[in-house]
Amino acid sequence: MILGIETSCDETAAAIVKNGREVISNVINSQISIHQQFGGVVPEVASRKHIENIAWVVDAAFKDAALNYQDIDAVAVTNMPGLIGALLVGLSFAKAFAYGLGKPLIAVNHLEGHIYANFLEHKDIEFPAICLVVSGGHTSLLYMKNAGESEVIGETRDDAAGEAFDKVARFLGLGYPGGPAIQKAAQMGQPGIYKLPRVFLDRNEYEFSFSGLKTAAMNLWMKSLRRGENNVENMAAEFQAALVEILVEKTISAALHYKAGTVLLAGGVAANQALRETMARRAQNEGLKLYYPSLKLCTDNAAMIAGRAYYDYYNRNFSPLNINAHPNLFSV
Amino acid sequence: MYILAIDSATPVAGVALVKDSTLLAERFLNFKKTHSETLMSMVDQVLGECEITVQDLTAIAVTIGPGSFTGLRIGLAAAKGLSLAADRPLVGISTLEVMAHNIVFSDSMICPLLDARKQEVYTAFFDVTGIYPQRLTEDMACSPAEMIERVLTQAEISCQNKITLLGDGYAPYADFFKERLQGRLLVPPAHLMLPRAAALGSLACLRARQEDYNNAFYLRPVYVRLSEAEHRLGKGEL
């Protein structure tokens, strides 16, 4: 029985997971409504909300599970990557909580947590696999030899996919968070009426770049506004289609190149319907098996952190009291 | 009665254990290693060396601000984690009051200063003629010049001639303070200049004896300042 704590961005979350598989409780306190007024996540505001919420959220995870604090075997917490001030709230609390209970501490990489969300719901995943992690903070392609061993084969050079969604949504006046806003607008529009380039970097096959696409979308939108056209739904549909195509084609070609029979989607942007559908169609064409987490486990949550920590618990791979938080990714 | 005192509000990280009115152990570190790495290890050392477990504690004391926003949260998050796990109450105390407690039985007015960046200091004024500091003003953020105006006014009201300045907000503006206060200025030596967990523990003992506790669910940092984004939103710039 492992308690997970997650505060890397704008969700204060705690969850209890049994044997790395069974989600006993999963509490998420979202700050979206607070950050909406700023048009995006403000790190200092997020950290301030985390310190106010943390005790409530952790306690609620125990109440929902009908467990006492002493009933858990370990405390798992995200220590990288993420907003440093936000990470430090969860990490400092987790260290002291584990110490006070006399239980081991397990620091978890947020990205590995996202990937692990798949294993909480699907029991029959075969390896090797290619995993695409897409969210507001990251766009990474990983080769997974098995559930415990993975290697980053490509990342974004500039904006993360979710970040590109946020910026373009803001530019188009669709609001925050951008992913759901663009998806909603795109459902009423049609791709192909506006034409955006598909930027496939040629030199390094599995690296991504979205800032060019973002700029192209903004320029095209300004130009069409000057012509008196302003179909925001068609623009959203084309932007989403272009971004999805890049993500899908890179992922599929990596799976073929690495001879992986399985494709995993993870992270907040994995909740995007167009991405799920396009990836499913392409995976089926190529004879690949595709898995993605349910919507609730795609976005940031602590169940994925507690789940991922099970491996470390099993291997007695505990973290010392002086472990620190890191804003960036060192290794996965 | 055992009080564990935790302070990471400023560049100093401090942990102390006080039993009734006796200081049993204190760790003080004013070096650039991050509080996130050092603080809980210091807690473990202090408790371990005194053969005390968290279950033996009466309460956990913590400095709640002003100070570095991140530092305050590291200390308070640690205090909350211990409080919940051990089911012991918290005592949250102003960083400036803890600093004022470095000085006792003095006729001078005590003005702890914390470097608040942006050409400002965090400060509040205290009377320490007795053993415990008596607060004369609320915590505030202001420029050194404004602070001097206020301190001179306050000194007149409370009939105090000498003015003691301490804290990491002193050195950056030392020349200015010397020029403005001249012979009225008193500055303590190095060991009384910065927040001490021992002083926090001492103040917390008083609060614990009155059973004047804080709840881990509700206690929040006292930032004194809004975040930059909230400030800009308030001014209509966002």
Ligand SMILES: [Zn+2]
């Ligand atoms: Zn995430």
